[in-house]
Amino acid sequence: MNDRHHLALEQIRITLGEVTLLELDAAVGPGEVLTVMGPSGSGKSTLLAFVAGFLAPAFQATGRIRLDGRDITRLPAERRGIGLLFQDPLLFPHLSVAGNLRFGMPRSTPDRSDRVEDALGEIGLAGFGDRDPATLSGGQQARVALMRLLLSAPCAVLLDEPFAKLDTHLRHEMRQLVFSRLHEAGLPSLLVTHDREDAEDAGGSLIQLSA
Amino acid sequence: MILRLAPVLIVTLLVGPILAGLAMAVLPAFGYLPALGGDTLGLAPWRQLVAQPGLWRSVAVSFTSGLVTTAVSLVVVLLFLASATGSRLDHWIRRLVSPLLSIPHAAAAFGLAFLIAPSGLVARLVSPGLTGWERPPDLLIVQDPWGLSLMAGLIIKEIPFLLLMSLAALPQLDPERRVAIARSLGYRPTIAWLKVVAPALYPLIRLPVYAVIAYATSVVDVALILGPTLPPTLSVSILTWFNDPDLSRRFMASAGAVLQLGVTAAALATWWCLECLATRLIRHWIDRGGRRHGEKPLHLAGKGLILLASLIAFIGIAGLALYSVAGFWRFPDALPQSVTTTHWVRALPSLAGPASSTAIIAIASTLIAVVLALAALENEQRTGRQPAQGRLLSALGLLYLPLIVPQIAFLFGLVVVMESLGTRPQHGLVIFGHLLFVLPYVFLSLSEAYRRFDPRWTRLALTLGASRNAAFWRVRLPLLLAPMLTACAVGLAVSIGQYLPTQLLGAGRVPTVTTEAVALASGGNRRAIGVWALVQASLPLVGFTIAIGLPRLLWSNRRGMRGTP
Numbered sequence: 001m002n003d004r005h006h007l008a009l010e011q012i013r014i015t016l017g018e019v020t021l022l023e024l025d026a027a028v029g030p031g032e033v034l035t036v037m038g039p040s041g042s043g044k045s046t047l048l049a050f051v052a053g054f055l056a057p058a059f060q061a062t063g064r065i066r067l068d069g070r071d072i073t074r075l076p077a078e079r080r081g082i083g084l085l086f087q088d089p090l091l092f093p094h095l096s097v098a099g100n101l102r103f104g105m106p107r108s109t110p111d112r113s114d115r116v117e118d119a120l121g122e123i124g125l126a127g128f129g130d131r132d133p134a135t136l137s138g139g140q141q142a143r144v145a146l147m148r149l150l151l152s153a154p155c156a157v158l159l160d161e162p163f164a165k166l167d168t169h170l171r172h173e174m175r176q177l178v179f180s181r182l183h184e185a186g187l188p189s190l191l192v193t194h195d196r197e198d199a200e201d202a203g204g205s206l207i208q209l210s211a
Numbered sequence: 212m213i214l215r216l217a218p219v220l221i222v223t224l225l226v227g228p229i230l231a232g233l234a235m236a237v238l239p240a241f242g243y244l245p246a247l248g249g250d251t252l253g254l255a256p257w258r259q260l261v262a263q264p265g266l267w268r269s270v271a272v273s274f275t276s277g278l279v280t281t282a283v284s285l286v287v288v289l290l291f292l293a294s295a296t297g298s299r300l301d302h303w304i305r306r307l308v309s310p311l312l313s314i315p316h317a318a319a320a321f322g323l324a325f326l327i328a329p330s331g332l333v334a335r336l337v338s339p340g341l342t343g344w345e346r347p348p349d350l351l352i353v354q355d356p357w358g359l360s361l362m363a364g365l366i367i368k369e370i371p372f373l374l375l376m377s378l379a380a381l382p383q384l385d386p387e388r389r390v391a392i393a394r395s396l397g398y399r400p401t402i403a404w405l406k407v408v409a410p411a412l413y414p415l416i417r418l419p420v421y422a423v424i425a426y427a428t429s430v431v432d433v434a435l436i437l438g439p440t441l442p443p444t445l446s447v448s449i450l451t452w453f454n455d456p457d458l459s460r461r462f463m464a465s466a467g468a469v470l471q472l473g474v475t476a477a478a479l480a481t482w483w484c485l486e487c488l489a490t491r492l493i494r495h496w497i498d499r500g501g502r503r504h505g506e507k508p509l510h511l512a513g514k515g516l517i518l519l520a521s522l523i524a525f526i527g528i529a530g531l532a533l534y535s536v537a538g539f540w541r542f543p544d545a546l547p548q549s550v551t552t553t554h555w556v557r558a559l560p561s562l563a564g565p566a567s568s569t570a571i572i573a574i575a576s577t578l579i580a581v582v583l584a585l586a587a588l589e590n591e592q593r594t595g596r597q598p599a600q601g602r603l604l605s606a607l608g609l610l611y612l613p614l615i616v617p618q619i620a621f622l623f624g625l626v627v628v629m630e631s632l633g634t635r636p637q638h639g640l641v642i643f644g645h646l647l648f649v650l651p652y653v654f655l656s657l658s659e660a661y662r663r664f665d666p667r668w669t670r671l672a673l674t675l676g677a678s679r680n681a682a683f684w685r686v687r688l689p690l691l692l693a694p695m696l697t698a699c700a701v702g703l704a705v706s707i708g709q710y711l712p713t714q715l716l717g718a719g720r721v722p723t724v725t726t727e728a729v730a731l732a733s734g735g736n737r738r739a740i741g742v743w744a745l746v747q748a749s750l751p752l753v754g755f756t757i758a759i760g761l762p763r764l765l766w767s768n769r770r771g772m773r774g775t776p
Binding site for chain 2: 052053054076077078080081082083084086088090091092093094103104106132133134135148149152154158
């Protein structure tokens with residue numbers, strides 16, 4: 001997990017019909033967080049959708065996304081190696097906590113069960129593997145979601161306002177956890193938010209989009 | 212690749228047979244059917260048809276029963292929704308919708324017949340006390356010449372259908388907010404709903420309403436049980452001519468099928484005119500701004516009518532059960548003197564064959580329909596091409612085609628096509644016929660859940676490295692298990708209730724519970740009818756029980772899976 005990854009967004013330009021939604025040219029180094037801020041309607045989520053590979057056909061995008069030098073602009077979402085963290089933890093309700101963690105693990109991973117147990121221990125949820133995710137608290141669910149993301153061994157991470165729905169006292173704690181883990185793993189991250197504190201805690205560079 | 216073919220396959224499967232069937236009804240109607248020696252075009256079949264005694268009366272009964280059934284059912288449903296206030300009674304009625312809908316038409320019709328017949332349950336309850344009848348009165352209540360009992364039987368079944376369609380469409384209208392605004396302007400609740408929600412709801416349920424018109428103008432099984440006999444409805448007459456040993460009457464039957472198409476089209480056109488008229492009247496009513504007047508009667512009617520209809524349906528089914536175990540039962544007695552299992556024991560040996568045929572046909576057609584519907588919907592999600600406003604209309608319109616073109620008008624032609632292709636009547640052909648009607652319902656039932664499904668689940672699965680197929684099998688399918696099983700149950704219920712496709716495409720050689728039950732109608736052996744109709748009514752319930760029970764069992768340990776994801 002200590003590989004060094006680079007994410008480069010080269011001359012990205014997303015348009016809807018005649019309207020240009022956003023233009024962006026940025027590079028994110030290993031362990032760095034690039035924060036994109038802007039009011040709703042400024043194209044933040046469209047940018048995430050483009051990078052993740054879910055851009056709706058109505059939009060047109062030019063420019064290139066490079067991950068570790070490899071052009072992934074035309075790759076389907078599942079082969080890009082880009083992980084996503086949403087506002088909601090979105091733990092699969094039909095799987096157990098361990099099942100959720102296992103879901104994203106590459107098949108070649110050795111000792112899957114041990115890895116899952118270790119991961120649960122790291123987020124203070126040792127022994128929670130067989131639990132129904134719906135019985136976990138909001139903070140616990142958020143931690144499991146983060147672990148699930150890390151275990152899927154992505155090469156870069158997109159954060160879609162991941163702290164917006166947490167209680168204030170949890171928010172700071174969760175930010176610390178997310179940013180430190182992403183930093184440790186050496187993952188370049190793209191954070192979309194409209195909370196200035198998110199940007200401050202992230203510590204990386206900041207791009208402000210206008211509406 | 213295969214996914215991409217699914218929409219095309221569905222449309223071909225639905226539209227192809229209907230067009231072929233219609234063509235092979237129109238050609239013989241003008242004398243062309245080389246297999247039976249008709250090789251010159253002419254109007255002879257029509258002359259023969261017009262000369263049939265009572266033809267115009269048949270046409271009139273078919274036409275009016277279609278319009279009256281639809282109008283009454285729609286009014287009852289709208290009034291109920293308007294007067295529903297979320298009370299316990301309302302919840303109870305909403306819960307009854309699915310089981311009521313799952314009762315096959317024939318079983319509901321038999322239930323009603325047992326209830327209102329001169330020697331039926333109602334007459335027994337009020338006799339001799341209120342009526343003084345010591346023996347069944349000589350009245351033609353069931354199968355009355357005006358088709359009133361036919362309409363009543365259809366209304367009982369169409370109310371739950373329209374109610375379910377309305378309940379599915381309502382959430383997108385945000386009715387609570389609309390009513391709250393109107394009430395803050397001084398409108399009483401029932402009137403507020405009728406003035407601000409109903410006008411927006413109707414366009415959303417217009418296609419189901421048209422389907423009810425088409426169904427009610429051309430129904431065969433209910434008409435055989437409750438409809439008039441001398442002359443019968445047009446659809447029943449056509450079936451009689453078609454089955455006539457004198458094969459030359461098939462030309463006339465084809466002309467009749469084309470006439471049936473015209474009658475249904477005329478009923479739809481008339482309804483459309485009535486729609487325009489009603490729109491004006493209602494706009495005037497809304498503009499006048501009345502807020503209170505009429506609230507009480509409208510509210511009472513809304514609650515009372517639907518309660519009456521549901522009670523009739525359920526007491527009818529209870530009546531079937533009672534008759535199926537009744538021993539000696541003298542007329543004015545409300546209950547039989549003894550209870551016996553004789554009728555069941557006698558029927559059991561002959562039940563096994565038709566029951567397994569019914570199950571095989573229902574399961575096969577439903578499975579095919581579910582696979583096709585899933586493939587088409589999954590394709591829609593993957594290509595990201597949600598049906599646009601214009602396309603939605605056309606795609607949905609095609610789905611409704613088998614529900615709006617009268618069965619009897621194209622099934623004959625289809626039989627002729629199959630005969631000329633040398634296909635022998637067998638289970639496969641019947642399954643194919645059922646698929647035409649199962650597929651639209653399965654698709655409509657599934658598409659709603661599918662399109663409402665939160666796209667983030669799939670995105671999440673993909674970003675975690677799962678392939679598109681893995682995301683489908685491991686995330687979407689398990690999360691949509693409950694609505695998928697419901698769609699299966701709907702498909703099974705639709706197939707189990709089919710009479711005409713089974714009868715025609717099976718050439719009477721593929722007996723199902725439904726064809727056997729309807730065949731008993733003319734015999735009048737109420738005990739036997741009770742057994743068969745009850746079996747017919749309970750088969751779809753098996754499907755719904757599984758659809759409700761299985762997810763609960765599977766997800767008993769997953770709180771997030773109760774309720775829809």
